[in-house]
Amino acid sequence: MVSVINSVDTAHEDMIHDAQMDYYGNRLATCSSDKSVKIFDVRNGSQTLQADLKAHDGPVWQLAWAHPMFGCLLASCSYDRRVIIWKETNGTWIKLHEYSNHDSSVNSVCFAPHEFGLILACASSDGSISIISSTGDGTWDSKKITNAHSSGCNAVSWANAIAPSSLVEQSGRQLVVKRFVSGGCDNLVKIWKESEDGQWVCEHKLEGHNDWVRDVAWAPSIGLPKSIIASCSQDCSVIIWTNDGTNNTWSSTILYQFKDVVWHVSWSVTGNILAVSGGDNKVTLWKESLAGTWVCISDVGKGQGQLRAAS
Structure with missing residues (x-):
């Protein structure tokens, strides 16, 4: 029998669509129709809200953590057609990159294996898939698979x-x-x-x-x-x-x-x-x-x- 070891009261104001643990299982990120992304420290069975990120203009559907070799990075995608990559530095979360080249809701995001570099795939209701990648100098490249x-x-x-x-x-x-x-x-x-x-x-x-x-x-x-x-x-x-x-x-x-x-x-x-x-x-x-x-x-x-x- 498998026991539930912890439950988290997120205080989201609407339906939660995704919840993702980071690589080490220390942080939990959640996203909701209330347009927010929340990050909790869940070590030792506790739950401490670390960040309440509110940059999306619509429901946030999915989240993805990057491999820790790239730092503490989290991607979010939304009905507002945007993908946001967030970065935590010294306890503060900032918007590292925003991708807004889709014509409809972005429904899914997934980071590639770290061996390939910092690469994110994004799937949209417009029928296309975008592959965005960090060049390492602070800029990002993107390719789109249309249709x-x-x-x-x-x-x-x-x-x-x-x-x-x-x-x-x-x-x-x-x-x-x-x-x-x-x-x-x-x-x-x-x-x-x-x-x-x-x-x-x-x-x-x-x-x-x-x-x-x-x-x-x-x-x-x-x-x-x-x-x-x-x-x-x-x-x-x-x-x-x-x-x-x-x-x-x-x-x-x-x-x-x-x-x-x-x-x-x-x-x-x-x-x-x-x-x-x-x-x-x-x-x-x-x-x-x-x-x-x-x-x-x-x-x-x-x-x-x-x-x-x-x-």
Whole structure:
């Protein structure tokens, strides 16, 4: 049985859309329809408000922490079409960079693996995906994948910098190609790869959902023999996509058919446990068995104090 070790009263004035722990688990960032981003120190079971950031003009949908090698950086995206990268210096949070080159709501942000540098992917309802990167001299470059999804993009998630063992080149070199996955309102999951000339191309188009794809998550694959992606949808399903290196093809397995829309999927650090949350007000944890099937190992309902083992 897994126990809830802490709860945080955020004092947000409207619905909370995302909550993210930093790399070390010392800080919790939350964002809300009240247009604010809040940062709490949650060490030793306490909760101390460190910052209340109010620069967005609309609901803030999602947050992403950068790797600590770049300092204390947090990205936020909003219905106001903007992405803001915040930086903490000596206890004070400032706006480090603002990106406003989307024509509609920005729904998802995700930092690339630190091995690639300080790079952020941003997904928008205008159907495009932006890749913004720090040049190291205080300026930022940006590239945009226009029409990445025909009806809007809801989520992005990066692949690891080092590919699974099955995808290592015959020469023995580790693959370090930049890749990420996206999910959109066209019911598609797409895998994007950076080409040798620096352009982003769609490497795979995965079809399996019959309604909007709400979230995607590329599993950490260090030490694993294959690549794994989870996607969830308005169609109430979660699909597990796997690539074992055979002909570079992806196969799909329906994890479970839920009774309500599934909003989010998130992998554990080791990539072997998947958390799923949806409109049924439950969070369920899933793990692949030795037989290759996915089983629910625990679930928690709204207002419950503990995750209970599922029957």
